[in-house]
Amino acid sequence: xxxxxxxxxxxxxxxxxxxxxxxxxxxxxxxxxxxxxxxxxxxxxxxxxxxxxxxxxxxxxxxxxxxxxxxxxxxxxxxxxxxxxxxxxxxxxxxxxxxxxxxxxxxxxxxxxxxxxxxxxxxxxxxxxxxxxxxxxxxxxxxxxxxxxxxxxxxxxxxxxxxxxxxxxxxxxxxxxxxxxxxxxxxxxxxxxxxxxxxxxxxxxxxxxxxxxxxxxxxxxxxxxxxxxxxxxxxxxxxxxxxxxxxxxxxxxxxxxxxxxxxxxxxxxxxxxxxxxxxxxxxxxxxxxxxxxxxxxxxxxx
Amino acid sequence: xxxxxxxxxxxxxxxxxxxxxxxxxxxxxxxxxxxxxxxxxxxxxxxxxxxxxxxxxxxxxxxxxxxxxxxxxxxxxxxxxxxxxxxxxxxxxxxxxxxxxxxxxxxxxxxxxxxxxxxxxxxxxxxxxxxxxxxxxxxxxxxxxxxxxxxxxxxxxxxxxxxxxxxxxxxxxxxxxxxxxxxxxxxxxxxxxxxxxxxxxxxxxxxxxxxxxxxxxxxxxxxxxxxxxxxxxxxxxxxxxxxxxxxxxxxxxxxxxxxxxxxxxxxxxxxxxxxxxxxxxxxxxxxxxxxxxxxxxxxxxxxxxx
Numbered sequence: 384x385x386x387x388x389x390x391x392x393x394x395x396x397x398x399x400x401x402x403x404x405x406x407x408x409x410x411x412x413x414x415x416x417x418x419x420x421x422x423x424x425x426x427x428x429x430x431x432x433x434x435x436x437x438x439x440x441x442x443x444x445x446x447x448x449x450x451x452x453x454x455x456x457x458x459x460x461x462x463x464x465x466x467x468x469x470x471x472x473x474x475x476x477x478x479x480x481x482x483x484x485x486x487x488x489x490x491x492x493x494x495x496x497x498x499x500x501x502x503x504x505x506x507x508x509x510x511x512x513x514x515x516x517x518x519x520x521x522x523x524x525x526x527x528x529x530x531x532x533x534x535x536x537x538x539x540x541x542x543x544x545x546x547x548x549x550x551x552x553x554x555x556x557x558x559x560x561x562x563x564x565x566x567x568x569x570x571x572x573x574x575x576x577x578x579x580x581x582x583x584x585x586x587x588x589x590x591x592x593x594x595x596x597x598x599x600x601x602x603x604x605x606x607x608x609x610x611x612x613x614x615x616x617x618x619x620x621x622x623x624x625x626x627x628x629x630x631x632x633x634x635x636x637x638x639x640x641x642x643x644x645x646x647x648x649x650x651x652x653x654x655x656x657x658x659x660x661x662x663x664x665x666x667x668x669x670x671x672x673x674x675x676x677x678x679x680x681x682x683x684x685x
Numbered sequence: 686x687x688x689x690x691x692x693x694x695x696x697x698x699x700x701x702x703x704x705x706x707x708x709x710x711x712x713x714x715x716x717x718x719x720x721x722x723x724x725x726x727x728x729x730x731x732x733x734x735x736x737x738x739x740x741x742x743x744x745x746x747x748x749x750x751x752x753x754x755x756x757x758x759x760x761x762x763x764x765x766x767x768x769x770x771x772x773x774x775x776x777x778x779x780x781x782x783x784x785x786x787x788x789x790x791x792x793x794x795x796x797x798x799x800x801x802x803x804x805x806x807x808x809x810x811x812x813x814x815x816x817x818x819x820x821x822x823x824x825x826x827x828x829x830x831x832x833x834x835x836x837x838x839x840x841x842x843x844x845x846x847x848x849x850x851x852x853x854x855x856x857x858x859x860x861x862x863x864x865x866x867x868x869x870x871x872x873x874x875x876x877x878x879x880x881x882x883x884x885x886x887x888x889x890x891x892x893x894x895x896x897x898x899x900x901x902x903x904x905x906x907x908x909x910x911x912x913x914x915x916x917x918x919x920x921x922x923x924x925x926x927x928x929x930x931x932x933x934x935x936x937x938x939x940x941x942x943x944x945x946x947x948x949x950x951x952x953x954x955x956x957x958x959x960x961x962x963x964x965x966x967x968x969x970x971x972x973x974x975x976x977x978x979x980x981x982x983x984x985x986x987x988x989x990x991x
Contacts, residue, residue: 421822524703528963529970530929536707536963539951540714616828620933623830624948636828643834643937650838657831665826 415677422673428666432659436482445473447480447633459651466651469641474652477633478659484545484634485663488618489611492549496556496614497607503557504564505591505599508572519565522558531555531617538626545634548627552614563606567599601678608674612667619660635660690979697975704967708960709753713746762961767953772961776943780965783942786934787927789858790866794927795920797870799913802877807904809882817874824871829930833864833937850939857938865934869923876919880912921977925970 416422435442445463451471459466465474507518525533537551571577571594580590619636621627628634630641635656642652720737721728728736737743741752756762762772801821805814840860841849851857884890885908893903932944939945943962950958 520699521703523700524707527700527704527971528707528929528967529925530927531932532929532963532966535932535947535951536711539959540711612826619828620830623828624933624936625952626948636830639830639834646834646838647842653831653834653838657828657834660831661823661827664828665822668822668826 412677416673419673419676421669422676425666425669425671425673428662429670432482432663432666433486435479436486439480439483443473443476443479445476447472447476448631449473458649465655466649468638468652469645469649474655477638478635478655480633481635481638481656481659482663484628484632485615485619485660488545488549488552488634489615489663489667492552492614492618493556493607493611495549495553496610497560497603499553500557500560501564501596501599501603504561504566505568505595507561508565508568509587509591509595515565518561522561525554525558531620534617534621535624535626538621543626543629545628545632548618548621551621552617555617556610556614559606559610560603563602564599567602568595571595571598605671605675605678608667608671612664612671615660615667616664693975693978697971700971701968704964704971705754705757706750708964708967709750711960711963712956757961757964763957765958766955767950767958772957775958776946776961776965779941779943779946779962782940783928783931783935783944783966784969786858786861786865786940786942787924787931789862790869790927790934791920791924792866793862794866794869794873794923797866798873799877799916801870801874802916803881803904803909805874805878806881806885806908807900814878818878821871821874824867827867829864829868829933830937832867833860833934836860836864837937861934861938861940864937865927865930868930869927872923873916873919877912877916880915881908884908884912917980918977921973921980924973924977928966928970928973 449472451467454467454471457463457467457471463473463475465478468474468477503518503522507515528536534548534551534555537554538547541547541550577590577594580594585593618627619634619639622634622636623640625637625640628637630637638656639653642649642656646653720733720740720742724733724736741749744752760773764771765775768775801817805817808814837849837860840847847860848854848857881904885904890903890907893907894900898906931940931942932947934940935942935945936948943966947959947962950956950962
C-alpha cells in the first residue's frame with residue numbers, strides 16, 4: 384500500500400472535494416476512487432498543472448514577459464524547451480505562467496457560479512410552487528442562448544478583460560448548478576428525515592443548511608470538477624476571440640490567438656499552449672470519473 | 686397529443702420573451718450613453734440629440750422595448766453603424782452559411798459518432814474499444830480553436846490537401862465541419878456505446894443469439910434500433926451547442942457566418958448587427974429545442990419497440 388499512500392499526498396488539495404475527517408473515511412474514499420481506472424492518471428495530470436500554477440514564478444526558467452527580438456519564433460531547443468514566441472519570449476515560461484491564469488479562470492468562475500446557482504436551485508425545490516416556476520423560467524432564458532453565446536453577450540456588454548471573462552463564464556455556468564441542485568433537492572424532499580425535521584419545527588433555513596446541502600454536496604462537487612474543465616475551455620475560447628485576457632498576459636487562449644499568424648512558419652507557438660489546455664481539461668475529465676464513484680453514497684465498497 | 690404540442694409551444698414563449706429582453710438591454714447595459722455609442726465618437730452634442738430622438742431613446746424604456754420587439758417581429762433591425770446597409774441584408778446569407786456549417790458538422794458527428802459507438806460496443810473491452818474511448822476523451826477535452834489550427838497545419842499546410850480558409854466549394858467545408866463536429870461525435874459515440882452495451886445485455890438479444898443469428902445481424906437488427914432513441918435526444922440537444930460553437934470555428938476558418946459577424950461587430954461596436962445576430966441564433970436554438978421535444982413526444986420509444 385505504500386505506493387498508493389505516496390500518490391495520495393500528491394493529489395492537490397484544490398481538486399479535492401469535501402474532505403472526510405477521519406482516516407478511515409479517507410481510506411474508504413481512496414478505495415472507491417481507485418475503482419475508476421482513469422481517475423489516478425487524471426489526478427496526476429491535474430496535480431502537475433496545479434503545481435505549475437502555484438509555483439510558476441519559481442519554476443519558470445525565464446521571465447515570461449521579456450522579449451528577445453534577435454530570436455523571434457526560434458524553435459524548441461535545450462535552452463528553450465518549447466522555443467520562443469513571436470516576440471522572442473520563452474514559450475515554456477509563458478505556458479507555466481498560463482497554468483496559473485487558466486486555473487484561476489476555471490476555479491473562480493465555477494466557485495462564483497456555484498455560490499449563486501446552488502442556493503437558487505435548493506430554494507426553488509424546497510419551497511416549490513410559484514417561486515419554483517418563476518426561478519426556473521429565468522434559468523430557461525439563460526439556457527436559451529446556445530453554448531458560449533451567453534458568455535459572449537455578457538463580455539460584449541462588460542467589455543473585454545480577464546475579470547469580465549470570469550464573470551461571463553460564471554453567469555453562463557449558473558443554470559447548470561441550479562438545475563442539478565434543484566433535482567438533487569427534489570429527490571431529498573421525499574426522505575423521511577426531512578419530513579421529521581420539518582414536523583419537529585426546525586426552521587427552513589436550518590433544514591436547507593444542515594440537512595439538504597451536506598447531502599447534495601457530493602453530486603455538486605462532481606459537477607464542479609467537470610465544469611471547471613468546461614470553464615477553462617470557455618474562458619480560453621473567449622480569450623482566443625480577443626474578448627478575454629489581453630496582451631501581454633500569458634493566457635493560453637490568447638497565446639494561440641496571437642500565435643496563429645505565425646503558425647505556418649513556427650507551429651510550435653500554437654501547439655504547446657493548445658496542448659496545455661487539452662491536458663488540463665483532459666485531466667479534470669478523468670479525475671471527475673473517480674470522484675463520481677467515490678462520492679456517490681450509493682456506490683458500495685469493493 | 687395535440688394538448689402536449691400546444692403546452693410545449695406555450696412553454697417556449699417565456700424563453701423567447703426573455704431572450705428579446707436581454708438582447709434589447711444590450712444597448713442600455715453597455716457603459717455610457719447609448720445615443721453617444723450609436724452616434725459614434727466624433728459626434729457633436731446636436732448629433733447625439735438627433736440620434737436620441739430618431740431612435741426614441743428619450744421615451745420610457747418599456748415603450749422602447751415594445752417598439753424594438755414590434756420592429757424585430759417584422760424583420761426590421763435598423764441599419765449597420767458601419768456599412769449603413771440594412772441589418773437584414775447583412776445577416777441573411779451569413780445565417781444560411783452558419784446553418785450550412787452547423788448542419789454539415791451535425792451530419793459528421795452523427796455518422797462518426799454512431800459508427801464508433803457501435804464498433805466500441807461490438808468490441809467491448811478490447812483494444813479497439815479502448816482506442817476509440819481514449820480518442821473520444823481527447824475529442825471532448827480539446828478546445829475547438831486548437832483542433833482547427835492543428836487541422837489547418839496538417840491538412841492545408843503540410844499535406845496541401847485542403848484549402849486554408851474561405852467557403853467557395855465543398856472542400857472548404859471539410860475542415861470547419863470536422864472541427865465543429867468533433868466534440869459532438871465524441872459525445873454521441875459515448876452515449877451510443879453505453880446504450881448499445883446495455884441493450885445487447887437484455888433478454889431478447891440473448892434470445893436472438895440463441896436462435897443462431899450472427900453477431901452482425903443481432904447488432905444491426907436488434908441492438909441498434911433500440912439503442913438509437915436516446916441518441917436522437919442527444920443530437921437535438923447538441924444542435925444548440927453547434928450553433929454556439931460556430932462562433933469559434935467560423936473565426937478560425939474565416940467562415941462568413943453569423944458567429945464571425947458577431948465577433949467582428951463586437952470589436953467594431955456595431956451593435957444592431959450584434960443584437961440581430963444573437964437574437965437570430967437564440968430563436969433558432971429555441972425552435973430546434975421545441976422540435977426535438979415534439980419529435981420525442983411523437984416517437985414514443987415504447988410504442989416503437991412493441
